Amino acid sequence: MSIRPLLAAIQRIQPASFAEIIAAGNAGAAQPHAIHSLASVADLTPDLRGAIRVGEHTIFLSATPTANGKSIEPVPATLSSPLAGQVAVVSGAASGLGLGVACGLYRAGACVLFTDVDAAGLQAIATRLADPARVHTAVVDVTNEASVAAGFDAALHRWGRVDCIACCAGVAPAFPLEDFPLDKWELSLRINLTGYFLFGREAARIMKAQGHGGSMVLLSSKSGLEPSKANTAYNATKAGELHMARGWALELGREGIRVNCIAPGNVFEGSKIWNPAYIAAAAKKKGIQPDEVIPYYIGLTALNRDIKPDDIANAAVFLASDAARCVTGQVLVVDGGQVWTR
Numbered sequence: 001m002s003i004r005p006l007l008a009a010i011q012r013i014q015p016a017s018f019a020e021i022i023a024a025g026n027a028g029a030a031q032p033h034a035i036h037s038l039a040s041v042a043d044l045t046p047d048l049r050g051a052i053r054v055g056e057h058t059i060f061l062s063a064t065p066t067a068n069g070k071s072i073e074p075v076p077a078t079l080s081s082p083l084a085g086q087v088a089v090v091s092g093a094a095s096g097l098g099l100g101v102a103c104g105l106y107r108a109g110a111c112v113l114f115t116d117v118d119a120a121g122l123q124a125i126a127t128r129l130a131d132p133a134r135v136h137t138a139v140v141d142v143t144n145e146a147s148v149a150a151g152f153d154a155a156l157h158r159w160g161r162v163d164c165i166a167c168c169a170g171v172a173p174a175f176p177l178e179d180f181p182l183d184k185w186e187l188s189l190r191i192n193l194t195g196y197f198l199f200g201r202e203a204a205r206i207m208k209a210q211g212h213g214g215s216m217v218l219l220s221s222k223s224g225l226e227p228s229k230a231n232t233a234y235n236a237t238k239a240g241e242l243h244m245a246r247g248w249a250l251e252l253g254r255e256g257i258r259v260n261c262i263a264p265g266n267v268f269e270g271s272k273i274w275n276p277a278y279i280a281a282a283a284k285k286k287g288i289q290p291d292e293v294i295p296y297y298i299g300l301t302a303l304n305r306d307i308k309p310d311d312i313a314n315a316a317v318f319l320a321s322d323a324a325r326c327v328t329g330q331v332l333v334v335d336g337g338q339v340w341t342r
């Protein structure tokens with residue numbers, strides 16, 4: 001049993017506060033008592049700040065993120081800070097678009113939990129950003145229920161709340177239909193659909209309990225709108241993500257939780273999907289040389305423009321921010337003008 005109900009109670013009393021767990025007791029049996037204690041503390045001091053003991057737990061409450069119970073100066077946001085005071089959890093954040101999106105949310109002022117199965121990649125990011133007040137990492141396998149729950153718990157222990165998620169962990173094994181291996185099909189379903197489902201379900205549980213809304217951004221693809229050739233599993237799962245998000249937007253709207261998708265075009269920079277084997281397969285499919293693949297795809301866009309992870313990050317920041325407060329159930333296509341279906 002976790003201390004989630006306690007943190008949710010704090011959020012309902014003080015929606016803008018950060019709560020860092022400095023010392024957690026055995027949460028299970030102590031839960032009702034802890035929440036009762038919180039209620040009596042809150043009655044006495046409506047503006048809770050500093051270290052408080054609630055039941056067996058010691059919690060540091062602050063208006064800004066802290067690290068190990070100490071107010072340390074976070075690295076300033078380099079853009080304007082539309083996401084200051086928010087906590088975001090991002091999957092697939094060690095590489096490619098997930099890394100770009102997570103860094104974009106961070107630059108926009110959010111505290112960001114970078115999650116991925118790639119532990120070394122996560123460690124390198126934490127070292128590079130060097131901002132323990134606003135950057136934390138957790139190894140999370142999105143296909144594993146317990147792993148996803150533990151990842152969200154890490155964000156809650158660190159900051160006491162979750163305001164935003166971005167689902168980015170994805171794979172794209174591509175084969176002609178008649179050669180498509182069953183295990184690659186099943187892997188795609190597990191990561192691209194089950195992974196998004198588990199991430200969204202965990203976020204919905206937390207956001208509903210907190211009671212002050214939130215935002216979910218699901219990275220789909222232009223292939224979710226218009227299929228690409230010899231890409232059965234990717235087409236199916238990316239279209240599935242779009243419709244899953246629409247359903248969630250409908251289901252969670254009354255709780256103030258907005259759910260939107262981004263449909264990127266082809267993004268090459270930093271992407272491990274676009275590895276040499278994938279580029280070779282794309283070359284074969286198009287009847288061109290491997291070194292012609294990237295210029296070929298850029299040439300398919302109306303803008304003739306190389307789409308960068310930062311372009312996708314900018315869309316995610318908009319969708320997570322209050323500027324998009326009336327936007328839900330939508331697909332924001334960031335493809336330089338390539339598909340014309342929405």
Ligand SMILES: NC(=O)c1ccc[n+]([C@@H]2O[C@H](COP(=O)([O-])OP(=O)(O)OC[C@H]3O[C@@H](n4cnc5c(N)ncnc54)[C@H](O)[C@@H]3O)[C@@H](O)[C@H]2O)c1
Pocket residue numbers: 091092093094095096097098115116117118140141142143167168169170171172191195219220221222263264265266267268270271272273274
């Ligand atoms: N690159 C593109 O052209 C493009 C275009 C449209 C959409 N997308 C979407 O963007 C997302 C990221 O793609 P990318 O090109 O950056 O790929 P990438 O391979 O560079 O990054 C994917 C990340 O997901 C992680 N991952 C894989 N399995 C995981 C699991 N079970 N649990 C947690 N993490 C896991 C990987 O370790 C990796 O860090 C995908 O959802 C993809 O569909 C990419």
